[in-house]
Structures are given as C-alpha cells and as structure tokens.
Amino acid sequence: MSASNMSVSPKKVIGVIGGMGPHAGVDLVDKIIEQTNASSDHDHLPVALLSYPERIVDRSTFLFDETDTNPAYALADILRALDAAGAVVAGMPCNTAHAPAIFDTLVDEVRGTGHDVRLLHMIEETVQFMQATMPHIDTVGTLSTQAVYDLQLHRAPLEAAGFNVVTPDPPMRERVNTTIFDTTFGLKAQSHPATPQAKQNLLDAIAHLISKGADAVVLGCTELPLAPLAADMDMVPLIDPAEILARALIKSVHPDHLKPVAPRLAAFQTT
C-alpha cells in the first residue's frame, strides 16, 4: 500500500498499559517504533501509552495473598481509557500481570462494560512466535522473578507447546530475583543502564541455564535488558517477550508495516 493510500483511512491506534514499572511502557513503545517498517515520520503507527504506576497494586503482593485488591480493576480502568483514546488493540508489558487471576479478570471486566479493545496476551504471543520461528529449539530456559517461577507463567504454556523447560536451581533463582528487586544494584532501581553487578548476575544465570540444556532463553521479566545481554551472548537466542508483543501488536493492526524478524532471531531459524 502506498503512503498516499495509507493517509486516506487513518491508521489504527495501538494502546499500551504502562507503569509496571515506570520504564516498561516506554520500552514497549520504543520496540513498536523499532519493529515498524517506515520510511518517514508519517509512516509510523499511532500509539497511546498510559503509564500510571501508583494506581496499580503490585501484582505479586496480590497474587501471594498479601492484599485482596486485585490490580485487574485499575488495569481495566486504564484499558477503557485507551479504548476511549481510540485504541483497537493493546498490550501490557508485565509478565506477572498475565497470571490468570489478574489477566482473566481484567479481560472479563472490560468486556462486561461494553468496550471492545482487544488485549493481546504477551506470554501466549511469545510461545506462538517461538513455535512458528524456532522449530529446532528443544529446551527453553526462563529467567523471571520468583513469583513468575512459582506461578509457572512461562513453563505451563511452553510445555503445552511441546518445549522442554529448564529453570535455574534455587540459589540461582534467588540471585536472579535479587538482581531484579535489590534497591541498590537491582534492575528496578537502576536499569538505564543496568549496573555491572546486575548484568554479570544475568550472564551467569544464562550460562547456568545453558549448562542445564537450554537452547534458547526467555527474558521473562520486562526489567531484563535485552540489548546489553544480547551483545554479550551469541551462544543461544535470547527471547524478549516485550519485543514479540510489539511485533504482535503491529501485525494485528498493520501487518504491512511489520519489519522482517531481526537477524538475531531469523538466523536461528535456519540452524
């Protein structure tokens, strides 16, 4: 479709629920821009981002019974606001928020109030992408918070799709969790750029997963930095669910604007 045709009917708006943590929403918008095939400013897709950190109760706090306030209701308010701003599809860059107790409640709540914006499921999109593009991968390692390990948010759908799944041994799990949450060197405290200690811990954890047989590693927390890790790790593909979500969002509204799969991942298709 030519640029002049594109301008006849306005492009459909992609919505982003941000705020879990402050950078995750912005990073997803960046990834949407990066994955869009555009030759001018005007070719880029319209995106609405609502990043309201304080309104969203910590997901793990709810899931582990420390509060009965389900963040799904605040997330539903934000999704309705995105719908009101014109979004026809939306994504939520937070792995923990995809726990069924939150995600399913959110979808039911929004559907029940008459809004038809479609919320993609980041983890399901990731597993589908891996099935479609990585037929030679047998065993997948996952890096995530302790909460996401406990909830098996990646293990369950990956196994259902036929992958073997390996996770770090308990001491390394603890180290990964600390690397995300530690208030001095952790990724939530300092992620742009990550501290050398955080980066080294993650590289060690990836090496540990490879030693347990991983042919690919899912960076299953939106705080895990793709770029600096990818530059150092060329042994196995690193899968960034937020990047896959960005691609799925573009594909759902403007497939003609989706860039080819990056060489980093595409190269792996042929091995």
Added chain:
Amino acid sequence: MSASNMSVSPKKVIGVIGGMGPHAGVDLVDKIIEQTNASSDHDHLPVALLSYPERIVDRSTFLFDETDTNPAYALADILRALDAAGAVVAGMPCNTAHAPAIFDTLVDEVRGTGHDVRLLHMIEETVQFMQATMPHIDTVGTLSTQAVYDLQLHRAPLEAAGFNVVTPDPPMRERVNTTIFDTTFGLKAQSHPATPQAKQNLLDAIAHLISKGADAVVLGCTELPLAPLAADMDMVPLIDPAEILARALIKSVHPDHLKPVAPRLAAFQTT
C-alpha cells in the same frame, strides 16, 4: 510528603503530545522518568503519551506556505484527548511547533472549547531555566533546523532575556539541517544510535559555535541527541529543551518529586 500521604490523593497526570517525529514523545517520557525523584515504582508520576505521527502535518511545510493546513487543529484534538485522559498539564517536544502561528492557534483552539489542560511552552521554559541557573553565560549558540533559524524561535526569546545569540554561518547551517533530515545518515532516519557522520557533523557545528563565542549551546531540535554529544563535549554546557520541559512539567504538578539539577548543568552555576 511521605509515600503514604502521596497515595491518599492521586498524583496529577502529565500529558505528552508525541509523534513529531516518532521518537520525540517517548524520549520526553523517558526524561520525565529520569528527572523524577523516586524510590519505588509507585513514586513515579502518571504520564499519558499520545503519539499520532500521521495526523500532524509537517510543521515546516505549513509555516513556509506549502500547505494551508495548520497542524494546530490536529494538535488541539490530541491535547483535548490528553485532557480527557486526565492530564492537567502537557508538553510538546517539537521546537518548530512552538512557532506562534501554530502554538498560539493551538492554545486558543483548546481554550475556546472549554478544556483547561495547560500546555507549557518548551522554548520559554528553556530560556527561563537558563536565566535562573546560568547567570554567567553571555553568549548562547543554537543548533536547529533551517526553519527554526529562519523563524528565530530561539534567538528572539534568548535576546529578550538578555543573552547574545550566535548561529552557524550559512554553510554550517546547511550542514546541520542536512544532518537532521538526510534520509541515509540523518537523525530522522537513524537516531538510536546516531550515525558516526551525524555525530561528527554536530560536534563540528558545536566547535564552530564555540569559535564564534558561544558559552553554551542549545540543542534546539528534539532529534539532536543529548547523551552522546554531552559525553564528548565538556567545554560548554549543552542545553536540551526537552530535558528542561520534562523538569518544568514535573515542577508544575509535583515539585516535591523534582530531582536536583544534574551536575552537568549545576556545576556550571558556580563557575
């Protein structure tokens, strides 16, 4: 104010009009996050970003009479949508859009339709910041597109505030303009990261402005990359209007959450 007090009344929402070009809005949200004094996810301020590139006619095309479609009306629609999403104050990271023919029309249009979201003026905020924090600066150099030079969007308010202003000689102006717009090596085509050629051109232009007496340089186009230039240039302060706008937006709604001025600029206060 303690964190618990903050959660009693919800924080006020900052709006961002993005899309001029695709990265500028995201970069402003990043700068708001960076300039916010926060010790947890929940301390960060709520931000709404609407980035609709194709709806906004190129500002220079309008200002130089190549079309009579004033982008102010599309910008007003976006600002009203930010108001509807709860924004009480907003910013627009595009220098050219602050030309009076656009900015004043936009403000009148939104005020005339009963919306009271307040749009800060990025260039005025920048000049006020420099007046307040840089009393020892006499001469300011500016880097911008040819359109912004022709419109004197930085020169006029800087001179009104008592600064001398220097701009590049015509061949260097042309080189700066090309560095922004060139479709192969230019910043609009490739800004994350900038190409070596683009970066070298900008460093040359800054050296040229210093040779013409500049004690500070305003990076007067939101495509000009602060971080890589700042790392190489420690001779004069580089002023990023989008960073000043981020600070002004925070200050206008939650001054208690504004970080101190960065050492890069604060150090200059005492010379």
